[in-house]
Amino acid sequence: METKRLDTNQIMRQVIYALVLGVGAQIYFFGSSVIVQIILASITAIIAEAVFLQIRGVKIKPAIMDGSAILTAILLAISIPSIAPWWVVVLGVLFAIIFGKQIFGGLGNNPFNPAMLGYAFLLISYPVQMTQWPGEFISFSQGIDVIFGLNNVDGLTGATRLDDVKTQLMLGTQIRDINLESVSQLWINVGFLLGGIYLLLRRIIFWQIPFSLLLGLILMSAALFFIDPSQFTSPYFHLANGATMLAAFFIATDPVSASTTPRGRVIYGFFIGTLIVIIRVFGGYPDAVAFAVLLMNITVPLIDFYTQPKVFGK
């Protein structure tokens, strides 16, 4: 097969296309308000990026056209609850673009995944808004109302299955008495999985990170599950809930902040997987992708240094 030649804009665009299925599932179950969030996030990202490029004295157009800012914005927008107030996503994107990316010198120079940095910032600062997910399908107008606070729309919110299970376990309920099923979460994850497979087939991402991340997640959750099935949920639950597939194929694979050596990628992905389970199970927040990814981002220089490939003839 002939070696293909990609370009950076194409990579960013393909990643955005691959998100369509997962986002579609979100829309199917919870309504189109996620689109509003995506639009809000994208506009904020472009403005923030343009202002900072101007300040840095870099040509604005080509840097914005690379699509990286919009990708960051979309990833953040689909990670936060689709009914979060408008200022949540705006603040998050501003934080992600300014402190996650531009302050380090723009695309390619950021040590942390900008979207996850924005997410972590929001989760710590606004835990209430960040954990109220729509409990049911929300129409477009209802979504607008909630996001912009036009009307007080009560009774729409609910917790995610991850959050719910966590609360129940804290109250002392046994796993077998908790409803673990969540059709919406399952299908959203399936959507992102299919998108991820598309990226793998198009060779936009390498197999190492998603594969080892899921492996780490399965092994860690399986270990806990075998120790005490009454206290810990099964690997399947971890795979089908939360942002697992989004993390495995779209977030951990952000090349800028991930490890770049083939062996390093395996280590990097594996530890994100295990950290996701550990933080989900033992941590204070319901989901763990952002923290797991950010923690592993810190270790990337070390991983890269120790996993250099053997050079020809050495």
Next chain:
Amino acid sequence: MSEFAFKGGLKLENPYPADEIDLIRIPLPDKVILPLQQRIGEQAKPIVGIGEHVLTGQVVATIDDERCAPVHASISGNVVAIDEQVMPHQSGLKALCITIESDGKDDWVDTSIGCTEHYELCTPETIYNKIRVSGIVGMGGAGFPTHTKVQLAEGCHTLLVNATECEPGITCDASLILAYSTKIIRGAEVLFHISRAERAIIAIEDDKPEAIALLKKYCNNDRISIEEIPTKYTSGAEKILVKSVLGIEIPSGKFASDVGVLCLNVGTVVAIFDAVVENRPLISRAVTVAGNAVKVPKNFQVRLGASYDYLLSFTDLEEGKHKVSMAGMMMGIELKGTNYSVTKNTNCIFVDMDEKSAPAKAKECIRCGLCNTVCPVDLLPQQLYWYSKGENIDKAVDYNLLDCIECGCCSYVCPSRIPLVNYYQFSKALYRQQVKEKEQTDKARSRFEFREMRLERNKRERAEMMEAKKKALKEKMASDKAQKDIIEAAVERVSSSKSDTEEQDGN
């Protein structure tokens, strides 16, 4: 994986396929310009004067340096100039060249004296020397002096004839095989005679069935085998070829000769045959002319020193602004204009339409790691880029900068279109300069310190000498005084008796 596969590299179609890859012999050029600076070693010194008549194959410049190959007149005629001309090099710098105007006769020097087909009667030393005085260098593009290479590989066990093209789009080696397949086989036999190689392997890419068939047809020596290797770019790089064909990994910083392999390009083998058997020095070579401005890619057997313009006049070029580069799409060096001459390592001239091939502006590196996967020597190109860009040369060297073969695979796949190899060339050049400067400052320091020591020593010695002299003088004066006293006493006696005489004692 196939038998001869290697890690990394690029699978690329020939971007400029041609129905015919025959080697076209073109008429003699009216004028040739021969650069005296070769790839390695010092610049050769002209041994002919302006106005002098030279014969084809006559040595016009040479240098007393084992590593240097002499320069021969590639046509007969008059030397019209010995001056600085622009070199086909990215720097656009000038270097000394000899210009010869043709007399149209192509009169050769006497080629009857030499080893001829009875080369087996000549000692290996005679043949090494013949290769050296024939001015043969590596014809694959590297331009390393062949006699040195052959000598280094004296005790080698395998002769590897590199019949793979340097880069996609270049077909000059294939055309050479079609034209001179017997010379290649015979040339390998000459090399058997002067080395201890027991076998020869002619490695050729599997997309050249005609050339393979021809080689097989004329190969009647069972010590010579023809191996087909998969068509994949960088397979022709010496280190990669030795690894994929023989399974030997040449250690970092070493050469094929260090592992007992003599690896020569087909063009070089043909030149060795010409030099040893036909007594003709290297005065011409095969050059591919391709690119998107060239309607039909062609291969020419052309005299060295002929201008690019002359060569291009035999092709159909599309009208418009052209971009010319020496060597191909992967490792090519972009040149300004066509005012250059063909040198011993010009394997290809690419002429592209300027607007069609405007390079995309480079973007930031997103550390995607595609470059890692194509690097045939398993480097981490993005790390090298990072350190080269920051001029952190020591760190780049730590990341094995010096093992880079500058094949250009990383630049090709880079989605941000960063000219990675140019960065490595820059940091390699900077590294060489730093090493040289370090040597020079160390030398200056030790010479300064030695001088200080010498001056100090001189001062001390001088002081000691003065001391000794003073002492000697004192002693002398003391003894003088005793003598003086005697003299004075005598004078006294004399003067007392002879008071009208006055005497002076000078000493």
Next chain:
Amino acid sequence: MFDATSTLSLLALLFGLGLGYAAIRYRVEGNPLVDQIDAILPQTQCGQCDFPGCRPYAEAIASGEAEINQCPPGGQEGVDALAELLNIETMTLNEEHGEPEPKRVAVVDEDVCIGCTLCIQACPVDAFVGSSKVMTTVIAQECTGCDLCIPVCPVDCIEMVEIKPTVRNYIPDIAELAHV
């Protein structure tokens, strides 16, 4: 309260001892400072710094008698490197001592030379070869381009020639490759 205070004090003491031990045990023996400074200096031995050579200047910097910005051949890069070594604020090159110039080499016009040997005595690195009343010449590889031979020559037969870049020592410009 007492427990906490004593525990922390004890810990502080223990760690302090540990650190103190490590500092002695794993002490890295560095070059004497003068050598380190001398290693940065360009070894031109030109004396533009007002010291009779690089080593004396290095000694003067080490003892605090001279500023780090008195070496034109080292250029601003040299000043910066010295500042980094000494861990002090960098300064701009003092132009009173001269401006950085491209590297040059002395060439003797051998027809004019009268063999006075004054240059031999002036050269800090013994790069001249010659003897009394015969023509003198320069070993180009040894010349540091310090200019000290120029003023002493009574017949002005020494010329400083800039070292031209050649194809061999050419360094490509990466500024041209820079991004959009």
